[in-house]
Amino acid sequence: MNKEISCTDLVQGKLDLLKTNTHNTVNSLLDNIALDLAKKVDAKIGNGEEIGLLEGIPFGIKDVYMVQGTYTTASSDLLKKYKSPYTATAIQKLLAAGAIPLVKENCDSFGHGSSSENTIFGAVKNAINPDLVGGGSSGGSAVNVAKDYTVFSIGGDTGGSIRQPAGYNNVYGLKPTYGRISRFGLMAYASSTDCVGPIAKSIEDIRIVLNVMSGKDVKDQTTYPSEKISKENSIAIDEVKSVGYFKNFIESDAISPEIKADFLRTIDKIKAKGIAIKELDFFESDTLVSTYYTLAMAETASNLSRLDGTNYGNRIEGDNLKDTYSITRSENFSEETKRRIVGGNQVLSQGFSDEIYLKGLNLRDQIAANFEKDFSEVDIILSPVTPNTPPKIGDSLKDPLAMYLSDAYTVGFSLGQLPTLTAPQGTATGIQITAAQNNDAKVLQFANFLKQLI
Amino acid sequence: MSKMMTVDILSSIKGAKESDTVSKLFDVIKKANTSTSNLGNNSNNALSLDDLREDVVIDSSQIEKDIIMENFPKKKDGYLVVAKVIEE
Numbered sequence: 001m002n003k004e005i006s007c008t009d010l011v012q013g014k015l016d017l018l019k020t021n022t023h024n025t026v027n028s029l030l031d032n033i034a035l036d037l038a039k040k041v042d043a044k045i046g047n048g049e050e051i052g053l054l055e056g057i058p059f060g061i062k063d064v065y066m067v068q069g070t071y072t073t074a075s076s077d078l079l080k081k082y083k084s085p086y087t088a089t090a091i092q093k094l095l096a097a098g099a100i101p102l103v104k105e106n107c108d109s110f111g112h113g114s115s116s117e118n119t120i121f122g123a124v125k126n127a128i129n130p131d132l133v134g135g136g137s138s139g140g141s142a143v144n145v146a147k148d149y150t151v152f153s154i155g156g157d158t159g160g161s162i163r164q165p166a167g168y169n170n171v172y173g174l175k176p177t178y179g180r181i182s183r184f185g186l187m188a189y190a191s192s193t194d195c196v197g198p199i200a201k202s203i204e205d206i207r208i209v210l211n212v213m214s215g216k217d218v219k220d221q222t223t224y225p226s227e228k229i230s231k232e233n234s235i236a237i238d239e240v241k242s243v244g245y246f247k248n249f250i251e252s253d254a255i256s257p258e259i260k261a262d263f264l265r266t267i268d269k270i271k272a273k274g275i276a277i278k279e280l281d282f283f284e285s286d287t288l289v290s291t292y293y294t295l296a297m298a299e300t301a302s303n304l305s306r307l308d309g310t311n312y313g314n315r316i317e318g319d320n321l322k323d324t325y326s327i328t329r330s331e332n333f334s335e336e337t338k339r340r341i342v343g344g345n346q347v348l349s350q351g352f353s354d355e356i357y358l359k360g361l362n363l364r365d366q367i368a369a370n371f372e373k374d375f376s377e378v379d380i381i382l383s384p385v386t387p388n389t390p391p392k393i394g395d396s397l398k399d400p401l402a403m404y405l406s407d408a409y410t411v412g413f414s415l416g417q418l419p420t421l422t423a424p425q426g427t428a429t430g431i432q433i434t435a436a437q438n439n440d441a442k443v444l445q446f447a448n449f450l451k452q453l454i
Numbered sequence: 455m456s457k458m459m460t461v462d463i464l465s466s467i468k469g470a471k472e473s474d475t476v477s478k479l480f481d482v483i484k485k486a487n488t489s490t491s492n493l494g495n496n497s498n499n500a501l502s503l504d505d506l507r508e509d510v511v512i513d514s515s516q517i518e519k520d521i522i523m524e525n526f527p528k529k530k531d532g533y534l535v536v537a538k539v540i541e542e
Contacts, residue, residue: 068517068518068521069517069521082525083521083524083525084521085514085517085518085519085521085522085525086514086518218507218508219507221501221505221506221507222501286482287482287483287486289479289482290479290480290482290483290486291483291486293476293479294479294480294483297476301465305466308466309527310527310536310537311522311525311526311527312522312525312526312527313527314527315527315528317528317537318537320537320538321536321537321538321539322466323537324537325466326462326466326467326468327468329465329466329467330467330468330469330470333467338465338467338470339473339475339476340476341465341467341470342461342462342465342467342470342471342472342473342476343472343473343476343479343480345461345464345465346461346472346476346480347480349459349461349464352480355483355484356480356483356484359483359484359486359488360483362488362489363483363486363488365489366488366489400475401475401478401479404475404479
């Protein structure tokens with residue numbers, strides 16, 4: 001870092017931008033914490049001490065991560081005044097590396113949404129066109145990065161919640177392999193696909209933040225040890241020899257003609273560089289979306305059953321215990337959250353579980369087996385991030401089925417627990433780059449290749 | 455257990471009803487083909503029993519305890535107030 005601007009001035013400047021911004025990206029500002037940490041970094045620089053790569057770098061945090069002593073609302077009425085007693089592992093690692101948290105960012109309540117309109121803090125407005133949605137559920141995080149209010153932000157991705165808003169706001173967003181980063185301290189939505197991941201303006205920033213957050217954590221038994229991805233490895237662009245794409249995604253009636261044409265043009269450019277291109281068969285979009293939502297609703301019904309106002313949250317007293325539970329939940333959950341909880345309890349109940357939930361699990365296994373076969377034939381799978389450009393604010397709330405179907409291109413990779421990155425290139429909402437499990441480095445390599453190509 | 459539990463009771467949400475939108479998603483699953491081949495029964499989500507964390511109690515820090523108390527919804531005369539449990 002050169003000393004032309006102090007860390008304190010940098011942080012104060014970003015806080016000012018966040019405070020006055022009109023995109024509804026902020027749930028709460030962490031100004032005291034941020035300025036205290038900035039002063040310490042300035043003191044270190046003043047003393048001539050060496051500082052790390054992330055030291056003094058201001059970042060944002062989706063408001064579903066625990067940061068001790070800060071409000072963690074999940075953009076909900078129920079947790080409007082809830083304070084985190086502890087800090088999430090991924091965030092703790094960033095703090096230990098010297099990064100400075102500025103803001104808890106607006107998002108869909110409990111991650112339930114694809115537009116960041118399902119929030120008590122007002123719909124997040126798109127960074128490029130404020131009449132459009134910011135995308136979701138990590139909408140506030142993607143908009144903050146796109147507008148340079150934060151250098152990077154930490155989103156959460158269950159079915160596309162990092163990749164889709166990254167695409168809608170033209171920035172990079174990575175969902176790593178499931179288990180690469182600890183979920184401890186992330187409010188659970190659907191535990192079998194929940195992933196922590198970075199949103200940033202460059203592949204190099206994504207790599208650095210990914211390396212810091214990754215690793216085995218005894219507090220999340222699904223984590224695994226992983227090696228750091230070196231800069232050299234992430235720019236080894238000759239590693240990818242073959243690329244596949246799902247032809248049914250592109251031949252679908254639901255995709256906009258512009259996104260289809262731009263995607264196919266990108267494929268042609270890749271082919272012209274001597275990379276083998278293979279058309280792949282995949283499940284229909286409605287099967288992918290229905291499988292994902294069936295399993296995600298079942299998991300969120302279970303995960304959110306703990307939110308009853310007994311130990312924390314905005315309790316509303318009823319005549320007795322059960323009454324207190326149901327009034328608290330009825331009054332404090334949004335319509336979308338209630339829809340998902342009810343759907344989840346429906347599929348988990350006797351009579352439905354065999355016909356829907358267990359069948360959903362079977363379909364997920366088939367999807368995973370399909371990916372295994374595909375990645376024995378190609379190194380990378382490319383797809384558009386979304387079938388269409390961002391909707392106008394207000395449209396998604398009117399038509400939830402259309403919102404669910406807009407996740408068609410992201411949910412399959414979540415069910416496969418694969419590493420997948422939105423690169424802001426190729427189509428109006430970007431290109432999604434996916435590799436086999438644990439091949440996160442290959443995703444970054446291809447992103448660097450694509451950056452040079454387009 | 456012959457007593458039928460409706461979704462509003464199961465979900466602890468007053469007046470909750472099944473959603474037509476969600477039912478459309480479930481209809482797709484009902485009609486989908488399931489595989490009878492052995493795909494491992496969703497084993498990709500199972501954890502190894504050889505790699506479980508130690509079963510030990512770790513005391514929380516004082517600040518953690520203080521925040522947990524601060525988050526409690528209702529207090530009276532130094533006690534934490536909960537809804538009446540013994541009923542019906």
